[in-house]
Amino acid sequence: MLNWQTGLIVSFLLISATVSVLLILLVARGKNVPGAAPFRLLVAGIGIWALFYAFEVASPEPASKVLWAELQYIGISVIPVGWFLFAQSYSGNTAWTDWRRFLALLIVPAITVLVALTNSAHGLLWAEYHLAAEGPLNVLLVVRYGVWWWFYFVYSYVLLLAGTIQIFQSMRKQASAFRGQFGLILASLALPWFANFSYLSGFTPVPHFDLSPIAFTLSAIFLGVAIFRFQLFDLVPLVNPTAIRRLGAAAFVVDAKNRIIEVNDSAAVLMDDPKSNPEGKVIETVFSWWNDLPLKIHASSETNQDVSLVLNGLRRYFNIQITPVGDGGADSLARLMILRDITGDRLADEALALAQIKTEFLAKVGHELRSPLTSILGIAEMLDYGVYGPLSEDQTKAVQLISDSTQHMTRIVNDLLQQSRLERGTFTLDITEFSLRDLLNRIIGYFKPMAKTKGLGLTLDVEAGVPETIRSDSLRLYQILVNLIDNAIKYTIEGEIRIRVSSSNEKHLTFQIADTGVGIPKDVQRLIFNPFQQVNPSASQRESGFGLGLSIVKQLVGLMEGTIEIESEVGKGSQFTVTLPTALEVERQR
Amino acid sequence: MSELPLALIIEDDEVITEIFSIAVKEAGFEVIVVRDGIQALKTLGAETPDLVLLDLHLPGVPGINVLREIRKDPRLAHTRVLIVSADTTQSEFMRIHADRILIKPIGFYAVYETALQMREEISR
Numbered sequence: 001m002l003n004w005q006t007g008l009i010v011s012f013l014l015i016s017a018t019v020s021v022l023l024i025l026l027v028a029r030g031k032n033v034p035g036a037a038p039f040r041l042l043v044a045g046i047g048i049w050a051l052f053y054a055f056e057v058a059s060p061e062p063a064s065k066v067l068w069a070e071l072q073y074i075g076i077s078v079i080p081v082g083w084f085l086f087a088q089s090y091s092g093n094t095a096w097t098d099w100r101r102f103l104a105l106l107i108v109p110a111i112t113v114l115v116a117l118t119n120s121a122h123g124l125l126w127a128e129y130h131l132a133a134e135g136p137l138n139v140l141l142v143v144r145y146g147v148w149w150w151f152y153f154v155y156s157y158v159l160l161l162a163g164t165i166q167i168f169q170s171m172r173k174q175a176s177a178f179r180g181q182f183g184l185i186l187a188s189l190a191l192p193w194f195a196n197f198s199y200l201s202g203f204t205p206v207p208h209f210d211l212s213p214i215a216f217t218l219s220a221i222f223l224g225v226a227i228f229r230f231q232l233f234d235l236v237p238l239v240n241p242t243a244i245r246r247l248g249a250a251a252f253v254v255d256a257k258n259r260i261i262e263v264n265d266s267a268a269v270l271m272d273d274p275k276s277n278p279e280g281k282v283i284e285t286v287f288s289w290w291n292d293l294p295l296k297i298h299a300s301s302e303t304n305q306d307v308s309l310v311l312n313g314l315r316r317y318f319n320i321q322i323t324p325v326g327d328g329g330a331d332s333l334a335r336l337m338i339l340r341d342i343t344g345d346r347l348a349d350e351a352l353a354l355a356q357i358k359t360e361f362l363a364k365v366g367h368e369l370r371s372p373l374t375s376i377l378g379i380a381e382m383l384d385y386g387v388y389g390p391l392s393e394d395q396t397k398a399v400q401l402i403s404d405s406t407q408h409m410t411r412i413v414n415d416l417l418q419q420s421r422l423e424r425g426t427f428t429l430d431i432t433e434f435s436l437r438d439l440l441n442r443i444i445g446y447f448k449p450m451a452k453t454k455g456l457g458l459t460l461d462v463e464a465g466v467p468e469t470i471r472s473d474s475l476r477l478y479q480i481l482v483n484l485i486d487n488a489i490k491y492t493i494e495g496e497i498r499i500r501v502s503s504s505n506e507k508h509l510t511f512q513i514a515d516t517g518v519g520i521p522k523d524v525q526r527l528i529f530n531p532f533q534q535v536n537p538s539a540s541q542r543e544s545g546f547g548l549g550l551s552i553v554k555q556l557v558g559l560m561e562g563t564i565e566i567e568s569e570v571g572k573g574s575q576f577t578v579t580l581p582t583a584l585e586v587e588r589q590r
Numbered sequence: 591m592s593e594l595p596l597a598l599i600i601e602d603d604e605v606i607t608e609i610f611s612i613a614v615k616e617a618g619f620e621v622i623v624v625r626d627g628i629q630a631l632k633t634l635g636a637e638t639p640d641l642v643l644l645d646l647h648l649p650g651v652p653g654i655n656v657l658r659e660i661r662k663d664p665r666l667a668h669t670r671v672l673i674v675s676a677d678t679t680q681s682e683f684m685r686i687h688a689d690r691i692l693i694k695p696i697g698f699y700a701v702y703e704t705a706l707q708m709r710e711e712i713s714r
Binding site: 382385 | 603605606609610612613616676677694695696697698699701702
């Protein structure tokens with residue numbers, strides 16, 4: 001009974017069914033490959049459809065032809081679901097991996113199969129149909145489709161279309177890298193649509209023959225080739241592209257041949273040409289600094305290493321983390337590269353280490369200078385005392401100069417040492433109760449001769465309400481006031497230095513040291529408390545020192561829980577205001 | 591000479607030792623000089639100085655241990671200790687047990703005047 005056309009078509013359909021089984025077996029080998037499970041579902045549907053279609057065509061009995069036609073729906077109904085889920089896996093969308101959603105997608109197909117098998121009772125699938133009377137193929141012809149068929153038609157086409165669009169979008173990005181693969185996928189996407197369209201519109205090479213199962217089989221073959229020839233699944237769902245884009249660090253993905261697949265915005269900045277499209281290009285043509293990295297990194301499939309790079313002439317530090325992606329063999333693995341810019345941390349570490357070295361250096365130098373300074377000062381004073389016999393007037397003057405210079409140097413060394421101790425945090429206050437009046441008198445006594453020599457007035461004004469004794473560090477308070485008054489005398493040519501002590505409340509003391517000196521320009525005022533900052537670069541060598549005085553004063557005031565402020569006008573004078581607590585309770589350690 | 595109070599100078603620097611011994615002699619002491627901690631302990635076992643001028647950085651036994659030995663020995667109960675150190679940090683022990691502390695760099699006059707004061711305290 002079979003004519004040659006029927007024989008040919010049955011052969012084709014049986015080949016399709018056989019190919020489907022082979023594809024399922026092949027894909028089963030890489031069972032953990034993403035997208036493999038929906039792919040198998042898709043191919044199984046195609047195989048069932050093709051097989052039962054072959055039976056329908058080949059079957060001599062009209063009744064059995066109808067049964068085989070109905071049974072084809074077992075295959076037909078799962079194809080859209082398989083295709084849709086495959087598209088989700090392919091583009092890295094994991095939302096549909098949930099089995100409940102999977103079962104929900106299968107509700108319509110299951111009903112469709114039931115409706116198909118019971119169609120003779122209600123005609124919901126095929127309202128009117130007959131077997132083809134003419135033409136080479138003796139198959140079931142549907143004259144009028146039932147309500148459920150239309151419903152199913154819409155449902156399946158929505159799924160097919162959604163999946164197709166999704167695959168197309170995710171492929172398009174990588175088109176340049178995977179040109180051959182892209183062609184195959186495009187063909188596999190287009191074929192079933194052509195076949196289906198041709199059948200529904202009646203333009204078929206063989207009248208009444210639906211090419212869809214064969215077209216779908218070809219699609220499945222193309223997809224299969226894409227999978228095995230190009231390791232499609234090893235590459236594609238690699239890392240969710242959205243996740244890479246969201247990473248704060250620079251990140252990019254390269255395939256096994258070092259071709260760029262994905263680059264996020266932070267990594268784009270590191271490209272030679274941040275505006276170019278890097279996809280599909282080899283890594284070093286996009287990031288030329290890649291060649292400067294240690295060889296180890298080039299070869300690594302997995303590493304976490306800190307490297308330094310020169311980018312745009314600036315040295316930067318990065319932590320490079322390389323993670324292999326996919327589960328194919330070693331030579332098919334893609335790599336996810338994450339570069340974290342650790343330049344800031346590095347520079348901070350280096351600055352800290354330098355500061356540490358500086359502090360230790362200051363302490364060492366300061367300490368080592370003490371013995372020779374003691375010798376110089378001691379011998380100069382011995383000469384002055386007459387241990388080595390009486391001195392002439394000139395000799396006495398010379399010896400005095402040696403003593404003065406040595407004492408000046410001693411102050412510098414002391415400042416350096418104190419600064420280094422403040423920086424090391426080993427500075428401790430020594431808090432006792434002492435007479436403020438005594439301290440002030442000692443200071444005035446110390447400066448009176450100096451002021452007199454320069455022809456300057458020096459007045460001390462202690463307001464009512466200032467306590468007689470206070471709890472503080474007397475030596476440090478002495479040091480603060482001596483520093484400020486010394487500066488005032490140093491930078492005042494004529495006029496006076498006024499020291500005023502007041503107490504606005506019983507908890508705080510205010511010391512004001514005002515002079516009629518040269519003054520400090522506004523832009524310099526914020527700098528004068530920095531270490532090693534010269535207030536007045538024109539000060540003579542003997543007076544200049546290291547510029548540590550005010551820095552130390554500020555730090556000491558801070559340690560003593562006080563504040564220091566400056567008001568100054570060039571040519572009119574300066575006023576320093578120090579406010580300190582009258583009672584420091586516990587010994588404070590910095 | 592024997593009625594002069596006795597000072598023991600413990601200092602390893604040659605020039606500083608010279609300066610300190612002249613200053614202390616000028617202040618009215620008889621002076622013995624030792625250059626390290628071990629010598630210092632030996633001398634303290636034999637002599638009973640009225641004043642010990644003690645450097646803290648010593649070869650052999652550290653100065654602070656010498657101070658500890660002095661304070662442990664009842665025979666040296668009246669010995670006054672003047673510490674001359676390059677260290678600006680002072681331990682609690684030092685502050686309690688030293689009579690005076692001078693921080694280097696220190697000149698001839700400072701040592702001379704301090705020794706003079708201490709001699710007056712001793713003769714009182």
